[in-house]
Amino acid sequence: MKMELKGTVPVLGLSPKIDGNTRIYGIFGWPISHTASPAMHNAAFRYSGINSVYVPFHVPPGDIKRAIKSIIPLGISGVNITVPYKETAFKLVDETSRESQLIGAVNTIVVQGDKLIGHNTDAQGFLRSLKYDGRTNPYRKNVVLLGSGGAARAVAIQLAMTNVKSLCIVNRTFSRAIRLARYIKRHFPNIKISPAYLKSKAINEALESADILINATTCGMKRGDPLLVDHSLLHPGIVVYDLIYKPQETKLITEAKQMGLKTVNGFGMLLYQGAAAFEIWTGKKAPLEIMRQSLEIYAD
Numbered sequence: 001m002k003m004e005l006k007g008t009v010p011v012l013g014l015s016p017k018i019d020g021n022t023r024i025y026g027i028f029g030w031p032i033s034h035t036a037s038p039a040m041h042n043a044a045f046r047y048s049g050i051n052s053v054y055v056p057f058h059v060p061p062g063d064i065k066r067a068i069k070s071i072i073p074l075g076i077s078g079v080n081i082t083v084p085y086k087e088t089a090f091k092l093v094d095e096t097s098r099e100s101q102l103i104g105a106v107n108t109i110v111v112q113g114d115k116l117i118g119h120n121t122d123a124q125g126f127l128r129s130l131k132y133d134g135r136t137n138p139y140r141k142n143v144v145l146l147g148s149g150g151a152a153r154a155v156a157i158q159l160a161m162t163n164v165k166s167l168c169i170v171n172r173t174f175s176r177a178i179r180l181a182r183y184i185k186r187h188f189p190n191i192k193i194s195p196a197y198l199k200s201k202a203i204n205e206a207l208e209s210a211d212i213l214i215n216a217t218t219c220g221m222k223r224g225d226p227l228l229v230d231h232s233l234l235h236p237g238i239v240v241y242d243l244i245y246k247p248q249e250t251k252l253i254t255e256a257k258q259m260g261l262k263t264v265n266g267f268g269m270l271l272y273q274g275a276a277a278f279e280i281w282t283g284k285k286a287p288l289e290i291m292r293q294s295l296e297i298y299a300d
C-alpha cells in the first residue's frame, strides 16, 4: 500500500509488515542505539511499497569480520556501516566503488549475487546537501576545511573530485592535516592544497579568500566546545557548512547566522547519504521528503 504524504509522516507509527519474502537491510556499528537510520529507511520502504525492513545490528569490537562474512549466508540484502567499522569494511568486501577506494572507507554494502559490493555515500551526501540545501556548487571555489578525521577525508575527496580551486585542510593535529593534504595532492595534482595547523596564521589568510568554510571536526557537538575559528575572520559571502546535525545549531552556525551568512548543518548530509544508499539497494528513487520528515521527528 502506498502511503500519502500529508503533513507529518504517516508511516512512522506503523510497524513493517514482515513475511517470508521480506528483504533485510540494516546498519552495523558500535555503539548503535543512537542511530536515526532505521526510522529513515523503514519509512522509505513503507512509503515506496517495498517489502523490506531495516534493523540495527550491535556489532561488538572484534566481531565485525564475522558480521560482514554473515551477510550473504543470512540472506541480508544490504547494510550501512558506521563508526568505527567503515575502514575495516572497506578491506572485507569483494568489490568497491571509485569513491570508496579514494576514501578508503565503505558506509554502504549491497549484495550482488555472491559478492559484497562496497560504496561510500557520505561524500555524495555531503555534496548533494551543499548543492541543494546550501545552493552552492564548490566547483572552482576556495574552501577551508576544518578536520582530518574520517568525515573530513570523505569531504576532502569529494571536493577534489568536484574540482575545487583550492583546499586548505586545517587540523589540531597538524601531522594528520599534512597526511591528508599529501594524499589529495597525489590523486588530484591540479588542485591547490595546503595543510594548516589550527592555531596558525595560515588559516586567517586562507579564510580571507575562502568561498566556503566547512567544519568536519567533532568540535561543536558538546555545549561549551570552543569556536575553532574567530568569527571576525568570516567575511560576507562565505558559506558556512557544519557537518554536525546534533545540536542542529552549533556555535559556529549561530555566529555565522548572526553575521547574515548562509549556513547549512549536517542534517542534509545524513539524509542524502541515506537516500543514495536506498537507491543503490532498491534501484528506485528515494522518497526524500518522507525520509526527511522521519529524520526530523527522530532528531528532535
Ligand code: NAP
Pocket (backbone or CB within 6 Å): 122, 125, 146, 147, 148, 149, 150, 151, 152, 171, 172, 173, 174, 176, 198, 216, 217, 218, 219, 221, 228, 243, 244, 245, 266, 267, 269, 270, 271, 273
Ligand atoms: P573523527 O574521525 O574522530 O575526527 C575528529 C576530528 O575532529 C579530527 O580532525 C580531530 O582533530 C577534530 N577534533 C576533535 N576535537 C577537537 C577539538 N577540541 N578541537 C579541534 N579539533 C578537534 O570523527 P569523524 O567521523 O570524522 O566525524 C567528524 C564530525 O562529522 C562529527 O561531528 C560527526 O558527527 C560529523 N559527521 C556528520 C555526518 C553527517 O551525515 N552529517 C557524517 C559523518 C560525520 P585531531 O586529528 O587533532 O584529533
